[in-house]
């Protein structure tokens with residue numbers, strides 16, 4: 001048994017939803033496109049699962065957060081797919097792929113063939129067992145990657161009211177889950193091996209702000225150690241967590257957020273892999289010209305840094321998916337993907353955005369005892385990354401613009417003194433109409449634009465940066481429940 005499609009999207013997450021939307025915008029015909037997903041629901045905005053979905057009151061539930069509500073566009077319900085003649089093959093795992101024959105084999109035994117394949121298989125949560133610890137299958141041990149995990153987490157949380165939760169891991173999932181657990185009246189202890197939370201992004205100074213904020217909400221931190229085992233009762237439920245430093249933490253529930261691994265296994269030995277993902281070019285095309293990869297599973301050239309990266313963030317999933325579809329449907333007019341990495345998070349009343357890269361020397365600015373502060377990262381004399389907590393629309397726009405331009409920074413202490421004002425002033429100069437003095441020869445003694453810019457060039461850059469920033473503002477400020 002088998003079916004044939006012109007376009008097949010393998011995976012039904014964020015990237016799949018945005019790719020489908022782009023296909024329709026560009027005029028896909030009825031019956032040409034199908035999405036195959038292991039999940040039983042149409043693509044949805046995954047970040048909702050650690051935010052609005054976990055709220056104790058009026059939590060977000062599907063269909064409210066189907067793609068593409070995250071960018072304030074149409075909500076793609078199953079009806080939308082039907083109306084546009086897109087086949088949704090849900091609750092179906094693809095168990096093998098043959099890129100030479102251009103076929104996929106599902107776990108139900110169906111062969112699906114394609115002319116173009118978009119791999120959007122995302123990533124899966126790393127399990128404790130991969131680190132030699134057993135107990136992931138205990139009733140009150142939770143992970144958070146998909147809707148089934150989130151539903152389970154809510155049930156466990158509801159049966160642990162006023163109890164103790166241990167959160168293992170101090171990254172995105174750990175931090176967002178810890179905040180949600182507190183809001184649900186659960187006592188939280190976070191355990192991680194690093195010296196501070198969000199070790200891959202935050203500087204110690206930024207991390208200490210968030211850790212103090214969390215502590216003010218009752219969260220305890222145990223750093224520099226790891227989970228070694230669980231104590232279980234006769235029902236197989238975890239009652240305590242044992243740490244390498246010898247301590248034992250009573251637990252009514254445990255949340256594990258120790259990282260993810262991209263789902264590449266179907267293509268190992270068939271496509272070139274890099275950085276743990278499927279290597280693609282600037283058109284999101286893999287080493288097989290009929291196969292594209294997008295979202296968390298894709299390792300793509302990040303032009304602003306001149307190197308291949310695999311990103312694990314929703315903005316990159318959305319934009320890489322749209323770009324792949326453009327490259328497939330309008331190859332002549334679609335250029336190279338030119339993406340400025342952007343991440344964000346919202347916890348409690350806090351909200352931050354980050355653009356670019358966090359290598360080099362960090363220059364902090366703002367009031368770390370107040371509401372608005374941040375940092376710039378300077379590498380090889382250029383500003384290449386910006387972080388801002390508690391910014392306004394204009395401020396987020398400004399850091400996005402300035403980061404994309406990678407200005408040369410001559411004086412770090414002057415940059416520190418100017419702080420956010422630097423981004424605001426420099427980006428304002430860049431926003432001047434093309435007839436105004438060109439920003440390349442900036443009047444500031446602090447900054448020299450990387451290359452002389454023609455006025456139209458500068459304007460195009462501003463338009464691009466402004467669209468990134470406009471989205472960033474919307475996402476940061478709108479504060480939707482998901």
Ligand SMILES: Cc1cc2nc3c(=O)[nH]c(=O)nc-3n(C[C@H](O)[C@H](O)[C@H](O)COP(=O)(O)OP(=O)(O)OC[C@H]3O[C@@H](n4cnc5c(N)ncnc54)[C@H](O)[C@@H]3O)c2cc1C
Nearest residue numbers: 011012013014015038046047094122295296312313314317
């Ligand atoms: C709880 C949570 C909160 C997050 N919050 C944020 C945030 O605040 N900000 C941010 O920038 N990013 C956030 N992220 C990350 C963001 O959600 C991901 O970057 C994004 O979902 C990646 O999209 P994707 O389509 O590549 O993968 P996914 O959305 O993971 O989708 C992959 C899909 O492929 C399916 N699949 C995989 N293998 C197969 C197979 N063999 N057969 C069939 N189907 C398959 C999966 O079931 C899934 O449906 C969060 C992630 C999680 C889990």
